Structures are given as C-alpha cells and as structure tokens.
Amino acid sequence: MADVRITAGPFQFLARFEHEAAPKTVAKFQSLLPYRQRIIHVRWSGQGCWIPMGELDLGLEFENATSYPAPGQFIFYPGGVSETEILLAYGAVCFASRAGQLAGNHFLTITEGLENLMPLGEKALWQGAQDIVFETL
Template sequence: MTLLHIKAGPFDFEARLEQEAAPKTCERFLSLLPYEQRIIHVRWSGEGCWIPLGSTDFGLGFENATSYPAPGQFLLYPGGFSETELLLAYGGVRFASRMGQLAGNHFLTISKGQENLLALGTKVLWEGAQDILFERLE
C-alpha cells in the first residue's frame, strides 16, 4: 500500500493510493510527486475543495469513476466536458460543473486526519485558497 502525506493549509493528512481500483491514475499522480498547488472551494458540487487544472492532459481515461465521493476521497477528473481537476470531498458532494454532473477517478483516500476535513473545508470556504502539498511517505 502506497501512502502519501498531504499538507493542506495548516492541516496534515495521511492518504492511501487506490492502486487496485485506479492503477493508471495512481501511477500518473505518483509521477508528479512532490506535487504542490492551491486548493479552492468548489462552485457546483457541495462540500468539497478542488484544484482547477484547465486543459492539462494527463493522458488518462476513466477508471473507478464516481460522482458521489465520500468525505476524504480525492477524484481526478481527466477532462472532457469540463476542465481537468482534482476534487476533495469534505462532506456531501455530487460532483458537477456548469455543464452538469461529472464523474472523476477516485484514486486517493484520506486515512488519517479525517477529523480535520470539515475544518479545512470551512477554512477554504471563508478564507480562500490554501496551499496544498502531496508527498510520498517513505
């Protein structure tokens, strides 16, 4: 099992890659590490945060795709009807864009630090974009 450390705003999380269910997405994401971005609150999807990636093409299709991630699950939407993005659910989410409902590849799940998900989501909602860093745990 491959574990990642995630630093989002002032919060630390540990997450496991869903390598059996989304092997290509996990392999591609691992190739990006360490990965640093800014995370903002979603517009359409509910209680979630996202990293908009515009027209970035990771060369991925759909695997292990869902529109309803559980809190602590990360999705990678590889693009198509809407822009490429990463989405983190911190509460109830129905993944969507202005184009309508979407489905993204569930590839990463927070396994430690879930108690801080709501605090992270609230911070992003009320205070704006937060730095986020993904690193492999050794």
C-alpha cells in the same frame, strides 16, 4: 497503511492510493510527486475543494469514476466536458460543473486526519485558496 502525506492549509493528513481501483490514475499522480498547488472551494459540487488544472491532458481515461465521493476521497477528472481537476470531498458531494454532473476516478483516500476535513473545507470557503502539498512517505 499510508502512502502520502498531504499538507493543506494548516492541516496534515495521511492517505493511501487506490492501486487496484485506479492503477493508471495512481501511477500518473505518483509521477507528479511531490505535487504543490492551491486548493479552493468548489462552486457546484457541495462540500468539496478542488484543484483546477485547466486544459492539462495527462492522457488518462475513466477507471472507477464516481460522482459521489465520500468524505476524505480524492477524485481525478481527466477533462472533457469541463476542465481537468482534482476534487476532495469533505462532506456531501455530487461532483458537477456548470455543464452538469461529472464523474472522476477515485484514486486517493485519506486514512488519518479526517477530523480536519470539515475545518479545511470551511477555511477554503471563508478564507480562500489554501496551499496543498502531496509528498510520498
């Protein structure tokens, strides 16, 4: 079952919200849909891409925070030690910033299109920022 269509660069994915594990994060993100931004390759975390959100305060706290999202998992970091951001793991990730290891709320999981995660990550790494759009189905 999918809740969201994600178009990132030339790739499309379907994903489901993690309603039980991160209800507040899911509700807040749903209120932003459709959400359009650019996704760039991470600096410290490994095989991941992120959407920097600066000092944006969405009033969220930690729900089911993890530092080790699996490929296809999106986590939301509500800010604090580092800036607010959304991170997508496309391979091995230990979520971090220049301040050290961080943890974010796992709120969205890709269910279709996983074969395109590595190509998306490599495209962001070697070709730069990619447009990304999250839309409800």
